[in-house]
Amino acid sequence: MGIKDKVVVITGAGGVLCSEFARAVAQAGGKVALLNRSADKIERLATEIAKEGGIALPYPVNVLDVAGLKDVHERIQRDLGPCDILINGAGGNMDRANTTVEYFEQTEAVEGQRTFFELDEEHIDAVFKLNFTGTLLPTKEFARDMLGRSGCSILNVSSMASYHPMTKVLGYAGAKAAINNLTEWLAVHFAKEGIRVNAIAPGFFSTAQNRNLLFDKDGNHTARSHKIIAGTPMGRFGEPKELLGGVLFLIDAEVSGFVTGIVLPVDGGFLAYSGV
Ligand code: NAD
DSSP states (O other), X not given: OTTTXXXXXXXXXXXXXXXXXXXXXXXXXXXXXXEESSHHHHHXXXXXXXXXXXXXXXXXXXXTOHHHHHHHHHHHHHHTOSOSXXXXXXXXXXXXXXXXXXXXXXXXXXXXXXXXXXXXXXXXHHHHIIIIIHHHHHHHHHGGGGTTOSSOEEEEEOOGGGTSOOSSOHHHHHHHHHHHHHHHHHXXXXXXXXXXXXXEEEOOBOOXXXXXXXXXXXXXXXXXHHHHHHTSTTOSOBOXXXXXXXXXXXXXXXXXXXXXXXXXXXXXXXXXXXXX
């Protein structure tokens, strides 16, 4: 309802989850700016959305490149108008920022094993940069358009790893916990301006980012997948489309105009379940 004709900037729009968000926003009548590091996926997506009767334009940019963001911002203002809604979807994890074991046990060093002691801070930094700074910088750039205007909001993308850290993914869990904190901080900071800031925390969706953790080389569930499904009362992974209600609700000021500073879990009950 409140999304029609809004200019909605989505970072990471070429990804599995955010491309679904982009299609849904375009279907709701929003004018979508698709931002992604690589161009090919968003160019294809823009063409597909146009064929479905929606409005979407591709803007390749790295969310960590301040000058690039500024340049893209100016082009979006010329092409579509000022940004009403920003979805900070660019993010993800990197294998080298994970331990290969859940528990540290003082045994002989095992070839290829990465415990806490073998983690390289360079990779942890890169995960923090992508998820945290990669949310901060687009927010600095695009929130300026929202000042003094109504119906504007920001949606960050968090994770189940943000509430309680998950084994192995040290950098990712810390970075997403920082996203929850940033979401609350920004919600308070911008409250008097009427800019709402929320986040969505997807549970487990099988996508490129987590494929190596969830599936073995033959495509079978790993031991971690079995644990996740056992910890998810609904007993399955989520489908990207199951996030759309939460996304559309949180960005639409007509139905969520008094909601700010929340992190909405969409997780098949994972967060609610103690495991017993
Ligand atoms: P994805 O890898 O499919 O999409 C991420 C997109 O971001 C890619 O298109 C990539 O090109 C782009 N990107 C990466 N680095 C970038 C950069 N520096 N600048 C611009 N674009 C960049 O991932 P996804 O699974 O769709 O995840 C989207 C968001 O949801 C991420 O923040 C992720 O952490 C979060 N998330 C995913 C899951 C899941 O189960 N997949 C669960 C919880 C949270």
